[in-house]
Amino acid sequence: MSIEKDRRRFLKFLAASPLAALPAAAWQAPKTGSAAERYFVPLKDAKDAFSVTDFEEAARRTLPQAHFGYMESGVDDDLTVKANRDGYQRIELRPRRLIDVSKVDTKVTLFGTTFDSPIFICPTGAQRMFHADGEVAVARATKAKNTLQILSTVTSNSVEDVMKARGGPIWFQLYAPAKWADAEHVVKRVEAAGCPALALTVDLLAGRNTETYLRARRADSRQCSECHDGEPGGSLAGRVMFQGLDMKGFQMNPRFLTWDFVDKLKKATSMKILIKGLETREDAKLAVEHGVDGIIVSNHGGRSEESGRATIESLPEVIDGTSGRIPVLVDGGVRRGTDVIKALALGAKAVGVGRPYLWALSSFGQPGVEKVIDILRAELELSMRQCGKTSIAQIDKSTIAMKPV
Numbered sequence: 001m002s003i004e005k006d007r008r009r010f011l012k013f014l015a016a017s018p019l020a021a022l023p024a025a026a027w028q029a030p031k032t033g034s035a036a037e038r039y040f041v042p043l044k045d046a047k048d049a050f051s052v053t054d055f056e057e058a059a060r061r062t063l064p065q066a067h068f069g070y071m072e073s074g075v076d077d078d079l080t081v082k083a084n085r086d087g088y089q090r091i092e093l094r095p096r097r098l099i100d101v102s103k104v105d106t107k108v109t110l111f112g113t114t115f116d117s118p119i120f121i122c123p124t125g126a127q128r129m130f131h132a133d134g135e136v137a138v139a140r141a142t143k144a145k146n147t148l149q150i151l152s153t154v155t156s157n158s159v160e161d162v163m164k165a166r167g168g169p170i171w172f173q174l175y176a177p178a179k180w181a182d183a184e185h186v187v188k189r190v191e192a193a194g195c196p197a198l199a200l201t202v203d204l205l206a207g208r209n210t211e212t213y214l215r216a217r218r219a220d221s222r223q224c225s226e227c228h229d230g231e232p233g234g235s236l237a238g239r240v241m242f243q244g245l246d247m248k249g250f251q252m253n254p255r256f257l258t259w260d261f262v263d264k265l266k267k268a269t270s271m272k273i274l275i276k277g278l279e280t281r282e283d284a285k286l287a288v289e290h291g292v293d294g295i296i297v298s299n300h301g302g303r304s305e306e307s308g309r310a311t312i313e314s315l316p317e318v319i320d321g322t323s324g325r326i327p328v329l330v331d332g333g334v335r336r337g338t339d340v341i342k343a344l345a346l347g348a349k350a351v352g353v354g355r356p357y358l359w360a361l362s363s364f365g366q367p368g369v370e371k372v373i374d375i376l377r378a379e380l381e382l383s384m385r386q387c388g389k390t391s392i393a394q395i396d397k398s399t400i401a402m403k404p405v
């Protein structure tokens, strides 16, 4: 056969190949960026997400700019938001082989309640800003996945409605009202609703500069008042958990708050009291001295101070400050099951996520939140198997190593 005939046959073969049917653009994918960026396909169904960050882009496309900006914002230059993520990259896992990992149990028990995994849903305010069903949609998801949910003081659905949707215990997060009588009113209501634990958030007492949010709000040409009253989620007076209070001159997170408030809280309720937003050994020690039942190491997802310090870096010193006497939980920058196992290895009893489930709630509602919980739990199980751990209790310091500097 002549060379020319061979060439023609080869060209005919190429033309019939399915590769030739692909649009030219498929071969022009950018060579830089993450795999999610290089092979970007808009998410049409929550089920199609590979990782929790797939929901970020979906939320960006779904939400008004001001609402998305509010969610993504840190403070000042958002350096602490980034630090929270970077902290996990400085820790390595130590894989173990030839251990029977056919059965892996991710269950944890916190204050007597057993949850399917140590991954919990952080309190975030005004979730109807992200999806019409707000906290109730999240509660349906946490019920389906037997997951701990902490409800924010500035929830857009009442604690009673959210408890009903969850059909099980949720914890409540408290922003301290300046007047003790107001605080007591909220605490009694939450206790009557059946919450077993209350987390007092203390990381906003000094004030904050949420500059990214302010920029996003200014760049959004719509008027907030077209949809709601003033700031995202409405004014404080409209908040469902403040119903029945005299809102004239009402203030929360006052700068004068001290440990006296914690002592009063301990006396006023039989709920377990946690403090959310501690980051140092000294404060952890004081928390134990004041009879606190647990600590959530948190910098509000980089939304309180611009310390530049990752919560995963603060975790060991906080645990040290408690001398192991009370459970310590952590949140901030958790995006993978590998992050969860690293935090557990450093001694956290549970590990919280904020923005990931908000992205999913914004774009797909309840099924999105369920998918986030599923993905993180599956990733955690996978990394447990890779490290030869079959239960959460087995995860200890030997599971990790610090990256050499």
Ligand SMILES: Cc1cc2nc3c(=O)[nH]c(=O)nc-3n(C[C@H](O)[C@H](O)[C@H](O)COP(=O)(O)O)c2cc1C
Pocket (backbone or CB within 6 Å): 070, 071, 072, 084, 122, 123, 124, 125, 152, 153, 154, 173, 201, 276, 298, 299, 300, 301, 302, 303, 331, 332, 333, 334, 352, 353, 354, 355, 356, 358
């Ligand atoms: C939009 C948004 C609203 C939040 N609202 C609250 C809140 O009402 N109360 C609170 O204690 N923490 C609040 N947080 C902080 C979270 O509870 C949690 O500490 C943080 O989101 C964890 O970091 P991550 O978003 O990187 O996962 C909020 C966080 C975000 C992103």
